[in-house]
Amino acid sequence: MAKRKARRAARRRSARGAGPARKGRLPKDAVTLIVILRAKEGQETLVEAEVRALVGPTRREEGCLQYELYRLADQPSAFLLHEVWASREHHTKHTKTPHFLRWDARKDALLASREAAFWKQIA
Numbered sequence: 370m371a372k373r374k375a376r377r378a379a380r381r382r383s384a385r386g387a388g389p390a391r392k393g394r395l396p397k398d399a400v401t402l403i404v405i406l407r408a409k410e411g412q413e414t415l416v417e418a419e420v421r422a423l424v425g426p427t428r429r430e431e432g433c434l435q436y437e438l439y440r441l442a443d444q445p446s447a448f449l450l451h452e453v454w455a456s457r458e459h460h461t462k463h464t465k466t467p468h469f470l471r472w473d474a475r476k477d478a479l480l481a482s483r484e485a486a487f488w489k490q491i492a
Contacts, residue, residue: 394490395434395453395490396434396455396456398455398456398457399434399453399454399455399456399489399490400453400454400456400457400460400487400488400489401451401452401453401454401487401488401489401490402450402451402452402453402454402460402485402486402487402488403449403450403451403452403485403486403488404449404450404452404483404484404485405447405448405449405482405483405484405485406420406447406448406449406450406476406480406482406483407446407447407448407480407481407482407483408446408447408448408479408480408481409479409480409481410446410481412479412480413445413446415479416446416448416479416480417440417448419472419475419476419479420438420448420450420472421438422468422471422472423436423438423468423469423472424436424438426466426468427452427463427466427468427469430459430462430463430466431459431462432454432455432456432458432459432460432462432463433452433453433454433455433459433463434453434454434455435451435452435453436450436451436452436453437450437451437452438450438451439451446481457487
C-alpha cells in the first residue's frame with residue numbers, strides 16, 4: 370500500500386513538470402489557459418464557491434502543472450483562472466471530468482461573461 374502511494378506521488382510530481390517548470394521553462398507541449406470570469410450581479414458568492422470546488426480535483430489531474438484562482442482586488446465579481454497544462458490533450462481530458470462537467474452545466478446561470486485564451490510560452 371505504501372509503495373503504491375509513493376508511486377502515485379512520483380507520477381503526480383513528474384506529470385506536473387517538477388523539473389523544467391521550476392527552472393522557468395515549461396515542457397515543450399505545455400499550454401497556459403487564462404480564463405476571466407465575471408459573475409452576474411448577486412452571484413459572486415456562488416461563482417466563487419463553484420470555481421473553488423474545481424481547484425482541488427483539477428490540481429490532482431494528470432498533466433495539470435498549475436491551477437490557480439484569483440479574484441480582482443477591487444471588483445469582487447471578477448475572477449481569473451490561471452491554468453498550465455502539459456498539453457492541449459491534457460486540458461481536453463480535463464473538460465470531460467465530472468467536476469468540470471458540473472461547472473460547465475452551471476456556469477451560464479452564474480456568469481455575466483467569460484473570456485478564455487490559450488497561450489504558449491516563448492521565452
